[in-house]
Amino acid sequence: MVVLLKIDQFLNLIEDGAWHSLKELSKHSSIPKQKLTNLLKLLSETNIVEYENEKSQVRIRQEWQQILRNTQEEQDCEKAAVGNIVLPPKKSINIQGILVTNLTEKELELGMRVEKKLEELAIGIID
Numbered sequence: 001m002v003v004l005l006k007i008d009q010f011l012n013l014i015e016d017g018a019w020h021s022l023k024e025l026s027k028h029s030s031i032p033k034q035k036l037t038n039l040l041k042l043l044s045e046t047n048i049v050e051y052e053n054e055k056s057q058v059r060i061r062q063e064w065q066q067i068l069r070n071t072q073e074e075q076d077c078e079k080a081a082v083g084n085i086v087l088p089p090k091k092s093i094n095i096q097g098i099l100v101t102n103l104t105e106k107e108l109e110l111g112m113r114v115e116k117k118l119e120e121l122a123i124g125i126i127d
Helices: 002-014 022-029 033-045 062-079
Strands: 049-052 057-060 081-087 092-095 098-101 108-114 118-125
Touching: 002 022, 002 033, 002 057, 022 033, 022 057, 033 049, 033 057, 057 062, 081 092
Parallel strands: none
Antiparallel strands: 049 057, 081 108, 092 098, 108 118
16 A cells, blocks of 8 residues: 555656656655666556656656546546535525625526535626
């Protein structure tokens, strides 16, 4: 399990697609340099990363960069509940202990993102 966490941490470090030095990656991922070198050789052979042994640099291949981003976006979506509520004119609603009141003469659409607590609230007027 610890190894997978370190590999995940390593992939997060290189997901930007930029070149990274082995020294930097070893320091930030807590993977010893020799083990990191062996991992990079394997990831290079499987076309996940571009590894320049002479320069001691690595970057993730573009297609894998997109896969990591999509995976992260999917995980972010799974964590949060997202929804919309239409709040009629001159009405109130209680959302997790927060009273939201529509003081206008128009319907308001409330777009929300909730993880454990209300994270975000966007308000728009419905014409």
